[in-house]
Amino acid sequence: MNDLIISGGTLVDPIDNYFGPGAVVVSQGKFAEIIKDKKQPKGNIDASGMIICPGLVDMHVHLREPGYEYKETIQSGALAAAAGGFTSIACMPNTEPALDNQEQIRFVLEKAKAAAVHVYPVGALTKGRQGKELAEMADMREAGAVAFSDDGTGVQNGNMMRRSLEYCRMLDVAVLSHCQYDDLADGGVMNESYYSTSLGLRGATRIAEELMIARDLMLAQYTNSKIHIQHVTSIGGIELIRNAKRQGIKVTAETCPHYLVFSDDCLKTYDTNLKVNPPIRGKKDMAALKKALASGIIDVIATDHAPHAWEEKALEFDYAPSGLIGLETALAVVATELVHKNVLDWLSLIKLMTLNPAQILNIPAGRFENNLPADITLIDPELEWTFAETDIKSLSKNSPFVGWKFKGRVTKTIVSGKTVFEL
Ligand SMILES: [Zn+2]
Structure with a gap:
């Protein structure tokens, strides 16, 4: 018996670049039939206009x-x-x-059983992320970790990164690298630029x-390993990744929505929700990131x-913790x-947010x-709406997008x- 037939909409499947009329048939929680045609069975979910x-x-x-x-x-979460459609x-x-360690990975997976979406833990590369x-x-991989990262900080020691890459190559998983040398970042709280000087903030x-x-690209080449560069923010980073891809280095990269819409001059407001790590760069970087998504140098849009909590972000800019919430607003x-x-079409955008990350993590998702598992997102591409604090499901409210007007919205997950989720 079919539980669900979603029809009448525009089906987008990045696996074969399909963008056209289509329907999805779901049976017992799994995809049972994918119809890429105008001729469709009558559905019990009408996706007209979606x-x-x-x-x-x-x-x-x-x-x-x-x-x-x-x-x-x-x-x-x-x-x-x-x-947000995830x-x-x-x-x-x-x-x-x-x-x-294995116990922590099991803890997350146990809790995840009751969660609304599939949750895949990423294990630490080094003990205590130190x-x-x-x-x-290897133990964590066996328990269900899908990748490894010390995210939050970069792995400062080059030899430790080399060993991590070699180990993950053996396990056939990607290293996700948060790239930032602490000594060079020198306690900076925003991008070092004209604006850091004029705002009196450490750059x-x-x-x-x-x-x-x-460093990570050279090590990935030397060890013949897969490296994924997290939250790329700058023209220089894009150029390095472009060259590495040309040389056949197994690199993938992501950037985040906030790096595409904010530049360092926006920090004039001292909005601590714009304090992120790595920091928001300049206008030229923002433009280059958009181009890099369009040309395929950057493979993934992720939220970070x-x-x-409110009281943490209410501190002075220097003392507030880094980060913003992005799940509800990313799409x-x-x-x-x-x-x-007109930077990207829908098919390209959806690929950056489905198939590409699913392939990097090697998880059963991102395609029909x-x-x-029958995981489906319905999007109204033309719906105009204003994001309100009441739309936030996260326990924390540190979004810089409250009050923003958007076009395009997830209507069903x-x-x-x-x-x-249903609108
Ligand atoms: Zn990070």
């Missing part, structure tokens, strides 16, 4: 559990994801304690990020959803800024294929055949 795409995948999320449950839990999310290991000793990655040079990207931001401003 885009029907594989559930969105966010490979960079901070869920804060264990340790900081007042900021976010696995359950609340999953609800925020569902509201059906699979990968959570970073900078919890307390860090996800650096950068001194390799973590038990972090872009070289802190770019130099580590260069980083919840913090709307990029639809408005990239699709409706019989017997895969389905995970394994079950509706987990």
Whole structure:
């Protein structure tokens, strides 16, 4: 028996670049039939005027559990994801304690069973994310970790990164690298530029990020390993990745919605929600990032959803923690800024948020294929709306987008055949 037939909309499947009339048949929580044709069975969900795409995948999320449950839990983060159209999310290991052993990975997966979306833990590369000793990655892989990263900070020691890459090559998983040398960043709280000087805020040079990207690319080449560069922010980083791809280095890269719509002059407001790590760069970087998404140098749009409590973000700029929440707004931001401003078409955008991250993590998502979990996102591409604080499902409210007007909105999110969000 078929549980669900979604028809009447525009089907988008990045696996074969299909963009056209179509329908999806779901049976027992899995895809049973994918119809890429005008001729469709009568559905029980009418998707007229909607885009029907594989559930969105966010490979960079901070869920804060264990340790900081007042900021976010696995359950609340999953609800925020569902509201943003995400059906699979990968959570970073900078919890307390860090996800650096089998027990912690099992803890996340146990909690994830009751979550609204699929949650995939990323294990730490080094014990306690201290950068001194390799973590038990094989054990964590066996328990279900999908990739490894010390995200939150960069691996400062080059030899430690080399060993991490070699280990992950053996396990056939990607290293996700947060690139920033702490010594060069020198305690900076924003991009080092004219604006850091004029605002009287300590600047972090872009070289802190770019130099580590260069190191990691060379090490990936030397060890013949896969490297994924997280949250790329600058022209220099893009150029390094472009050249590495030309040389056949196995590199993929992501950027985040906030780097596409904010530049360092926006910090004039001293809005601590714009304090992120690595920092928001200049206008030229912003333009280059958009081009890099269009040309395929950057493979993924991820949110780096980083919840913090109101009282933490209410501190002075120097003392507020880095990060903003992004799950609820990501699709709307990029639809408005990239699709409706003709930087990308819908198919390319959806590929950056489904198939590409799913392939990097090697998870069963990001495409329509019989017997895969029936994860589906419906998008109204033309819907105009204003993002309000009441739209936030996350436990934290540190979004710089409250009050923004958007065009394009997720209207329904389905995970394994079950509706987990509906407008
Ligand atoms: Zn990071």
